[in-house]
Structures are given as C-alpha cells and as structure tokens.
Amino acid sequence: MPDSSTGSTGSTARPSRRTVLAATAGVTTALTAGGTVHAAGGRSAHDDRRLRALVSRMTLEEKVGQLFVMRVYGHSATDPDQADVDANLEEIGVRTAAELLARYRVGGIIYFAWAHNTRDPHQIADLSNGIQKASLGLERGLPVLISTDQEHGIVARVGEPATLFPGAMAVGAGGSRSDARTLGRIAGRELRALGIRQNYSPVADVNVDPANPVIGVRSFGSDPEAVAGLVAAEVEGYESSRVASTAKHFPGHGDTVTDSHAELPYIHHTREQWEELDAPPFRAAVAAGIDSIMTAHIVVPALDASEDPATLSRPILTGILREELGYDGVVVTDSLGMEGVRTKYGDDRVPVLALKAGVDQLLNPPSLDVAWNAVLNAVRDGELTEERLDESVLRVLRLKARLGLFEDPYVSHAGVDRTVGTRAHLAAADRIAERTTTLLVNEGGLLPLSRRRQRKLLVVGADPASPSGTTGPPTTVLADALTELGFTATALSTGTAPSAAVIAGAVEAARDADAVVVGTYNVTAAGSQKTLVERLLATGRPVVAVAVRNPYDVAHLPGVTACLATYSWTDVELRAAARVIAGKVNPRGTLPVPVQRADDPATVLYPVGHGLRY
DSSP: OOOOOOSSTTOOOOOOHHHHHHHTTTHHHHHHTTSOOOOTTOOOHHHHHHHHHHHHHSOHHHHHHHTEEEOOOOSSSSOOOHHHHHHHHHHTSOSSHHHHHHHHOOSEEEEOTTTTOOSSHHHHHHHHHHHHHHHHTSTTOOOOEEEEOEEETTEESSOTTSOOOOOHHHHHHHTOHHHHHHHHHHHHHHHHHTTOOEEOOOBOOOOOOTTOSSSGGGSSOSOHHHHHHHHHHHHHHHHHTTOBOEEEEETOOOSOSSOTTTSOOBOOOOHHHIIIIIHHHHHHHHHTTOSEEEEOOOBOTTTOTTOOOGGGOHIIIIIIIIIISOOOSEEEOSOTTSHHHHSSSOTTTHHHHHHHHTOOBEEOOSOHHHHHHHHHHHHHTTSSOHHHHHHHHHHHHHHHHHTTTTTOOOOOHHHHHHHTTOHHHHHHHHHHHHTTOEEEEEGGGOOSOOTTTSOEEEEEEOOOOOOTTOSSOHHHHHHHHHHHTTOEEEEEEOOSSOOHHHHHHHHHHHTTSSEEEEEEOSOOTTSHHHHHHHHHHHTTSOEEEEESSOGGGGGGOTTOSEEEEOSSOSHHHHHHHHHHHTTSSOOOOOOSSOEEOSSOTTSEEEOTTOOOOO
C-alpha cells in the first residue's frame, strides 16, 4: 500500500497508483501496458515505440512546452503567498505554478530558495505533488521533471533538515570516490523523496585558474583525471537513487576570470589543451551513464571559430558532445537569463539558436513568453523543423520514463520522514567532512589546541552571506562547535572588510583569550582581512586561521601559525574543522589545487597533495 501523507492539516497526500493512472488520462497506461518502463540505464524498443507514438500525438504547442524548464514563485502550486503571485504576474504573466503549466505546458520546473520553493521538506513534497497534479490534470497531461541546483557546499537550494554535504572541492580534498558515490546516493534519495528528480550537479569543470569567480570551490580540483574519477563516482551514486544528475558546464568553465552571469567569458585553450584539461571529466560522465549535461555560456574559439557561446554552438554541442563523445542524453542550457548567453543575441533568438545547436532543455529564460513564442514561430516559419523538436521531446520523455515519472510521480510525507535528514545520512556527511578538512600550516605543533592550556578562545573573522547549509554566521557556528567540545569560545564577527575600529576591537578582545581562531574569506594582498590577522599575531596569542572558502587565502598570510582549509562555510564543514582544532579527529584532507605564492604566482607555495597530519 502506498504511504499516506502525515503532517499539518491540508497537506497533499500521496495519491494511490490507481489515482496516478487515472490522472494521466491514458498516457501512463499506454506506456506501462505490457511491461513497465525501464529504470535508468535501460530502455526497451517496446517502450521507445510507445514514447514515439506519444510524441506523434502531441500538438506543436505541447512539444514546445516540453522543452522549457521554468522558475515559478511560491511554496504552493495553487495557493502561493500574495507577494509570490505578484512576482509571477510580473515576470511570467501567470499567478501560480498551475497556471504556468496550463498556459505553456512546460516540461520542467526548477526550484530556488529565493523563489520560496524550498521552505521545509513537507512543503517541498506538497509543492511537487501539486505541480504533478496540475500537469497531469490537463488534456494529455504529462508528468513534470522537477529540478534544482543542489551541488552542496556553497550552492544548495534545499537546506536543513535535509542532509548537507561538503562541496566539490572539499570532496576533492578527501579524494575518495567512495565518498563521492555516497554523496550522490544519499543526496539523490533525499531529493527524490521531495519530488525533485533532476539535480544540476556534479560540477565537471576543472578549476585551472585560482581567480575563477564563478567556479572555484564548486570544482573538485585542478587535476583532470582526479576530477573525472570523482565526477563519475557521484554520477553513479545519483543513478543508483534514480535521480538524474547533470555534468556541468560543457565544454568546461574552469579557466576564466570572467563570471558568465554578468559577462561572456572567453577560454583560450587550444584543442589539445581542451582534450587534456577540460574533456576528461565529461568523457567520464558520459561513460558513467550521465542523464543530462549542462552547457556553458562561454566562448572557446579553438572549438568554434564563430565565437558563439557554447550554448548556441552546433560545432560544440552536436559536433563534439554528441558526435565525438557519443552522448545521446539530454542537453540542458545553463540559465538563459545569464548575460553570458544574452550578450551577442536577443532573448528571442537565443532559444532558437540553442535548439539548432543541439540543446534539448531550455532553462529559465528571462521571459518565457518571448522564448516560447520564438520557438513556436521558428517552427511555423521553417527555421526549425518539427522533426528537430521531436528529437528533443523524445529525449526529455525518455528521461522522465527512466526516472519513473510515468509510473508514479508523487511523493509522501511519510517517505520524506523516512529519508530526509536521517541520523544515518547526517552521520555520513560528518564522516566525509572529517576526511576533507586540510591542515596547511602548523608551526610548532600548535594544533590541536589544548583544552587545558587554551581553554578560552576568541573566534573572529568574516561572516559571508550564508548558503542553505548554514544555521548561522560562520563565527557563531564555529564558536558553538568548539564550546561543545570543551572550550569556552566567544564569537566576534569582523566581516569580510573589517575597518580599523573593528580590527582594534578584535585585538583588544584577543588579549583576554588564550588563543584566537580567525575565519578568512577570499583574502587579498591589500585587504583588511590580512591586516586583521597580522594585528592578531602581533598580540602574541596563538592564532589559527580557517580559510572558509578558498584555500588560496594562506598565500596572503605568511606569518600565520596554523591554517586550515574547509572549502566552504557550511555547518558540516565548520563542525568538522572544530573537531580537527580540538584534536578529536586527525586532519586527512590534501590540497586538490595548487596554492601559488602571492608575490610570485609562477611559484607554487603548496602543491596538489599537500596536507599535514598530527
């Protein structure tokens, strides 16, 4: 028997299998008659014929809709808050997710925390069920592929009480393919329990440039083969949970100092360099059976002399990805609202050119009405053939079938409670985090701190905006964790650009402490965070620096006594750092990227693989 919903009055119950079959108005019956649709990794010719027959019965408008994945504001598919109704009307021209589906028949919806889609697990499950019910209730209703960006680390749309893992560069510091596989498996199970069947992760970019503003710690590291192994393992974990993973950002966004959200980056790798540096993780993802690959809004002249962004490049998406790498799964664009893809062409041309290049899913256009009508008119005018649309619609439907959406698209509160944020899942995240924390400097064996000699601690430093995996400012989380471990720790936020007065206050507070822990965030040679650390060192108190984002901070702190790298400031990583500082666990992480000297970037200060032990 299916599980019934539990929780607050008015929650959306999980429909029975009979209800699901009825709601799909014959579509599911047609697909499952004579045998169920195969899970990920397998597809019978019989199933494929049925999917092709389904495509042949769809109207042109329905086909166009299936190619779009769209944002929508609100915690409910039919009854969002008034502020979210207003936002939907302004940006999309509809009031609710249900109206979005009725008007445009979109094939996918993407969840964001800022769109108020992800308040808590039961609410997310109810929203997912409401979306599926609204879509399946339409004539020739089809299940919706619900997606999100749950990379973990600094990018997570679903927060606690879901399990939050260390981010990619932290996992790279751990170097364990087994841990990457475990992350994918557990994260996939929890997303599936919430009704989210497509995750835009893992990041397959190789972070070559330390100044990269858009990838950085979202990458597993700088070594292509190491990144490839971890990407493949995480893909295998997601596949085992029947959640579609997405390798991004093809053909590789790791060597740029330009953020494609704001500008159009150029990557000047030769074809040989691309093969050596950028291609291996994507080849590994394809070999591991990746369900979807996301495009990058970047120009790679060596791969396409037209200098079109890769998202709009047929030589890159069809010539290289499909024909050379042999990939026949779903290709999804990065967000079409990013300036990188809007720089060269207008919003009405971008979706058409993306489809001509070989894309299947058009993600989050700034104006859905403009984009949807542009594709529709391109087919009516003959620029795009309906057969070309059919190829992409079929790929999208195949993916939905492999994920079980035609069989049962619904979830339940009971399933959420059994799966999301369980004690076993949280313990697994803690164990992985302990294996990623990296000790870079430990002069005179300062660490671990002694609870007898250094009981009174001051925790100061940067408190950057918190991702979903945090319960408070990093200084507070770290101080609380150290207090739980037997220290008396006081938190004092000094910010990412402390003033002279703030620095003076921190120095004065340090005089009453036995030791100081200072969290750093993107330290620069001329920045005041460096001054803060120098002034704290001058007090004579032992100082432990914790680089809470980029490990490159250590290059700007030449006099620091001890330095740890956590690769993110989420709770799971900060708690692990506290256990390392307290000597409860031995640091085991090693650098997955090289750290160059600040005064001589051509010289490596700490190489890949550097990491101290107690």
